[in-house]
Amino acid sequence: MVYVLKCWPVLGRACWRPSSRSAGEASSSNMALKEHGLHIFRSAVGTVLPGPMLKRALVLETSECPRLVLHGRPFELRGDLYLVGFGKAVLGMAAVAEDILGDHLVRGVISVPQGIQETLQHTGMREMLLKPQSHIQVMEGAKHNLPDREALKAASTIRDLAKGLTAEDLLLVLISGGGSALLPAPIPPVTLEEKGTLTRLLASKGATIQELNTIRKALSLLKGGGLARAAYPAQVLSLILSDVIGDPLDIIASGPTVPSSHRVQDCLQILAKYDLLNSLPESVQTVLSSSVTEQSTPEDYSHVYNVVIGSNRLALEEAKRQAEDRGYLTVLLSDVMCGEVSTVAHFYSLLIQLVCLSTSRISRNSPLKDKVKEALSNLAAELEIPGLDLSDAFRHLQESQVEKPICLLAGGETTVQLKGNGKGGRNQELVLRVALELHRVKSTAEGSFLEKFEVVFLSGGTDGQDGPTEAAGALCSQELVGEAEQEGFDVEAFLSNNNSYSFFTEFQSGRHLLMTGLTGTNVMDVHAVLIRARGSL
Template identity: 70%
Template structure:
């Protein structure tokens, strides 16, 4: 993690000197848009927008249109990759009104933030919040289990007069492991790994996790009852489903044993299940009944991919781009997503070519709509109708793609996507529609908002239609790098510094962002 911090100050750079936006390169524009998008979902600004302490006519904690009385009854727990910064901001807002807190955060994060000069995301000396680092390599471990036990103990000690503030972000599931007895942590981890290795969807993984956990699937809210529970959630899941993020510890809803058995059968794992897991699943997996009145829980999503995209849109329009947010839910295999972006870029360039590209644009539009249906991107048909021959176009999207691992190289899904887009655009040049690409400047950027793309120091990468030709002149075979899942090594071959996106650890996580910038070469 430490090596990823070298370029961290870049994410904080506020200005661009005295250069006119029109004279800035597409690379500078793309970097500015990414930084701006990440900046709006950093823990401190998010918490300040969401949470306020009012003292007029009695002290109240205000979130949106809801107010909660505060009278020396305020406790805090949290778990997730961005929770340390969220907790630091919360304690600054709450001051002495906070009695006690426990947060479970990733192993090594405090040292990394300290080294990166991000003291604002660290708790102050003599904080009332206890920090426990665990889940090394994003896997549940003994320290994460200890943190979960302390969080559960705090919650179970609350009364109807208490208020529990819960901070949740991506990575929270691994940081809050509390297996239902007699299941051991190692046994639960084994089942989860087996399911993941066989391609189980995140919804299926979370169904099993909830069934085998004391705190997931509303277990934390149940433990805190009858105290008031207020959860502030930073979403790292497509669509922001609060029951899926960190496996929904404050969202009531336990899976049925039948659903769990069907999932295990689907992946031929029923015989591999330990006896302890079979015992728990043979009982009712719902645990203690949830209270009939669930009004004691209030869940609020305070940061998401959509929020980051809206800020990027605002910034792009300020730079003079006609801007369109395609979707905050782009997912699927990178090869198909790359094809979608290639077709979109061709569609825009054909529009910039004037009447000569009309018929070809119709053909590309048909292919685009077919891909949009396959990748479940609604609204693209209507969006394409509004996409005219503007001289500068910005297309924005977010989500989380997937990569089929076939090689032994080094990379991440964002770098793989950027390289695949470059290859698709290179191939398109041989077609009649793709021949219009040369009339426009094009930049593609894909990056992870947490600042880390796979096991690399990069957040993602930039690419362009010229990249493959440039690589060929250097003796680099793009297809070989892609087939070996070695995108990081490929981009590292270039010394310009304009291919890898290096932000360092950001302290937040709202999935990935993609930026496409297109402008006519004569502008």
């Protein structure tokens, strides 16, 4: 059976209503860990849907002098009100914004993923769709989250709207994850194809989102504050749904309403790091060497007000509440989990081992525990996850008894260094690598302690799309690889070809895939580890 989550439009209503049972009643049920994990994941996504977040952030006050109030800060409407937006969650944000703004909205243009209107219509998520007589023009593009000609047309239309504004006008900008791909406007003579090729090369070599966006901004008319410059002297209010670790305004969607701090030297260092300096197209060399990327004096952005209205932390806090309601001792590790998937998978494997060793009466004082703890501490230091305090986490876990189930939560975004030509995504590859790591431990003589526990690991993208696939992610138990090998699957071969999606599709008919469809939001990924002693529930 495939885990298909179909209830996005009725979140908070019948099929997704939180259980009314007490924590004790919930924890004594026979619900499988996988079902708990699925509930925790969809609850996390549900709390960061665009509608509720926008309504909390934006208010229109009508009086003799109407004004918009954004997070408590008022802005008078002296002239016309316009709206632009770009990102995976922007369609739902725009629908709610237009309801709030009413007749004050003169015109809007939004750039959204290819096919999202049809998908939301098909799944019954009509509250994320614009009304038939909407003043907002919807332009779809960036299939598979890659810039294309359709997204380029949308970016040009948005730029033209912004350039026509006056000092009396107000521009509301809606930004969410996927905004970079949906707002491509390369600086001539760079072509869309040349910019895309360079970005893909960097991504395939493991470049971070920060590095990718530095290059994107240097080659873009609208990123790196370009949209704000185009809209000057109009007042610009930017509402941002963050899909970047740490919520840095200049990185989310490559910062179209935030001044860029990059310099030519920064770009050259990144390109040199990934051995691409000698293979740059002539057009890219021309732009990087021009004065466009070097501002001699700081620009005035006093006409811009940027606010983050939703983030990964918000999703994780809801996930924590749901896990605790179901009787789990829950620890929120970090909302800035990052790193290459193989390294992060090893981190989670060690973490799972240490939790099991720490909660097992038989192995609690085992020398193996100290060995695993040291390895985990060293790896955590290598990953350099801000705010990650494993000592504090394990102080909380010491409260647990063998019978108490444990839930560990984290969020962020990993990277994949492409070595093959398979089909997959960072979440699916992370899950499969965690499963392989646990299998290898279980196969050793000292790894038998894992048999005493049920373990489920889940990783899913909150946007419902993991890489160029229709899956949001996947989940696994520690038995997955063993079961796959019995059916003739070579898991390591799938991983070496970056072919995790094909594995999960072929193995047990896709049973371990998370299939949500596009969710209408995007705040990076959610990771959940669920552990309980066998027979404890």
